[in-house]
Amino acid sequence: MVFRISVVLLALLALGGVFVPEAFGEISARAQALTLSGAGWFYLVIVFVALVFLLYLAVSPMGALRIGGADAEPEFSRRSWFAMLFSAGMGIGLVFFGAAEPLSHFQRPPEGIEPQSLEAARASLRYVFFHWGLHPWAIYALMGLAMAWFQFNRNSRGLISDLLSPLIGERHSHGALGKAVDVLAVVATAIGVATTLGFGAMQISAGLSHVTTVPAGFSTQAVIIAVAFVLYMASSATGLSRGIKWLSNFNMAVAALLLALVIVLGPTAFIFESLTTTLGAYLNQLPAMSLHMTPFSQRAWVGDWTIFYWAWWIAWAPFVGAFFAKISYGRTVREFVFGVVCGPAMVSFLWFAAFGATVLYQQMFQGADQLAALSLGIEHVLFAMADLLPLSTVISWVAIVLLLSFFVTSADSATLVLASMSSESAGAPPLAKKVVWGVLQSVIAVALLAAGGLEALQAVIIVAALPFAVLLAAIMVSLNRTLGEEKRMHERHDREVRHAEVRWLQKERERAEKAQSGAGEL
Numbered sequence: 030m031v032f033r034i035s036v037v038l039l040a041l042l043a044l045g046g047v048f049v050p051e052a053f054g055e056i057s058a059r060a061q062a063l064t065l066s067g068a069g070w071f072y073l074v075i076v077f078v079a080l081v082f083l084l085y086l087a088v089s090p091m092g093a094l095r096i097g098g099a100d101a102e103p104e105f106s107r108r109s110w111f112a113m114l115f116s117a118g119m120g121i122g123l124v125f126f127g128a129a130e131p132l133s134h135f136q137r138p139p140e141g142i143e144p145q146s147l148e149a150a151r152a153s154l155r156y157v158f159f160h161w162g163l164h165p166w167a168i169y170a171l172m173g174l175a176m177a178w179f180q181f182n183r184n185s186r187g188l189i190s191d192l193l194s195p196l197i198g199e200r201h202s203h204g205a206l207g208k209a210v211d212v213l214a215v216v217a218t219a220i221g222v223a224t225t226l227g228f229g230a231m232q233i234s235a236g237l238s239h240v241t242t243v244p245a246g247f248s249t250q251a252v253i254i255a256v257a258f259v260l261y262m263a264s265s266a267t268g269l270s271r272g273i274k275w276l277s278n279f280n281m282a283v284a285a286l287l288l289a290l291v292i293v294l295g296p297t298a299f300i301f302e303s304l305t306t307t308l309g310a311y312l313n314q315l316p317a318m319s320l321h322m323t324p325f326s327q328r329a330w331v332g333d334w335t336i337f338y339w340a341w342w343i344a345w346a347p348f349v350g351a352f353f354a355k356i357s358y359g360r361t362v363r364e365f366v367f368g369v370v371c372g373p374a375m376v377s378f379l380w381f382a383a384f385g386a387t388v389l390y391q392q393m394f395q396g397a398d399q400l401a402a403l404s405l406g407i408e409h410v411l412f413a414m415a416d417l418l419p420l421s422t423v424i425s426w427v428a429i430v431l432l433l434s435f436f437v438t439s440a441d442s443a444t445l446v447l448a449s450m451s452s453e454s455a456g457a458p459p460l461a462k463k464v465v466w467g468v469l470q471s472v473i474a475v476a477l478l479a480a481g482g483l484e485a486l487q488a489v490i491i492v493a494a495l496p497f498a499v500l501l502a503a504i505m506v507s508l509n510r511t512l513g514e515e516k517r518m519h520e521r522h523d524r525e526v527r528h529a530e531v532r533w534l535q536k537e538r539e540r541a542e543k544a545q546s547g548a549g550e551l
Contacts, residue, residue: 092363103359131385172350
């Protein structure tokens with residue numbers, strides 16, 4: 030039922046974007062505006078609370094609990110685990126926004142800051158760190174930890190609805206309410222992935238047009254999606270431990286190469302000075318930025334950027350969380366939290382410092398007009414930045430390869446997760462169901478690119494994320510209750526073991542005393 034309803038809803042959304050794009054876009058924009066104006070504050074609060082809650086779990090005694098049980102051992106090495114975390118959690122977004130978002134904030138900074146000023150430059154990197162740092166990974170970690178715990182420690186089906194069973198009971202989580210939650214999770218995930226595939230196709234197309242004679246347009250984008258479809262379905266057929274694992278390790282190697290090229294060939298000292306300065310400012314102002322709204326000025330910057338990002342991460346949380354759960358068997362709660370929240374965030378900081386500081390340095394100190402590239406579209410900024418570096422063609426080609434690889438990895442892992450989330454039973458989903466979701470992702474992405482409906486679909490994601498924001502609050506309560514019960518059970522078991530040892534030692538002592546007393550009488 031979840032599978033069929035989800036497919037029908039997604040087909041209707043795609044048809045609406047293709048055949049009535051204006052009406053579809055207008056309705057989506059209105060719903061997005063109502064959501065941001067009425068519930069924007071809730072997004073900020075719930076994400077900040079999620080971050081604090083996870084840090085509490087990590088440092089509390091519950092942090093020693095292990096996903097899968099006390100004897101569970103990790104399936105993947107920490108290197109492969111981290112690579113899969115990073116590839117699925119961010120991927121295309123880092124390449125797409127790495128240089129463009131800091132430049133956009135420099136041109137249109139937050140409230141009270143003069144555009145294109147020194148303060149705007151500082152704020153641009155600080156807010157990029159904020160949008161791509163601890164908070165998004167905390168959202169993913171919360172959903173992933175909950176799904177991993179219920180799947181491996183409670184033998185659940187691996188569905189979002191199972192996370193509610195401690196609060197609403199197993200009967201309701203398996204009933205109509207649970208199925209509604211699962212449908213919403215599948216639809217939001219499919220929309221988010223299709224939109225990301227559209228972004229990736231746009232930037233790959235722009236990059237190919239930049240370094241070759243291939244024209245940038247819908248035909249090229251459709252061919253890119255078709256090629257990627259063949260690649261990610263071939264990877265999906267090989268399974269989690271081969272295809273996605275290999276691709277994720279390849280992604281990390283290519284990403285490291287691209288990052289090293291930009292750092293070495295760019296303004297190296299300026300990059301590291303920007304990294305240290307921005308990281309200090311980010312940590313110092315973290316609580317203030319986390320809860321910052323503009324009720325008096327009524328300016329839209331927070332809604333356009335921060336709340337949009339929080340809604341975006343929340344909408345992606347079912348997909349990313351489900352994938353993180355599948356690859357995190359055997360990790361302790363503490364290891365999972367610090368591995369998911371802190372590790373990838375540090376890489377994100379270095380990434381945005383390198384790309385953001387480089388493009389800002391070119392704009393501010395080298396006389397380049399990178400704002401002109403931004404006006405052509407976000408997808409053009411990365412290649413405009415590369416043009417002003419040595420080995421510009423090499424950098425552009427490495428970026429294109431990385432985009433395609435991230436593209437395939439995201440679609441591959443999403444195909445696996447969507448098939449699992451729309452199945453009633455636990456375990457590996459059938460290949461036929463993965464093929465259906467693989468085809469549907471590509472079709473939706475192509476249809477939306479043809480209709481120009483990507484922005485409308487983003488609006489749908491923001492609206493769909495609101496019930497998931499409420500769900501995150503319920504998951505925190507449910508997870509805290511479940512882990513607390515598990516910890517108390519372990520403590521009770523440890524006490525019983527200690528008491529049994531004391532009783533045994535006491536009996537052995539009494540037996541020894543009797544033996545000694547008998548020997549003395551003899």
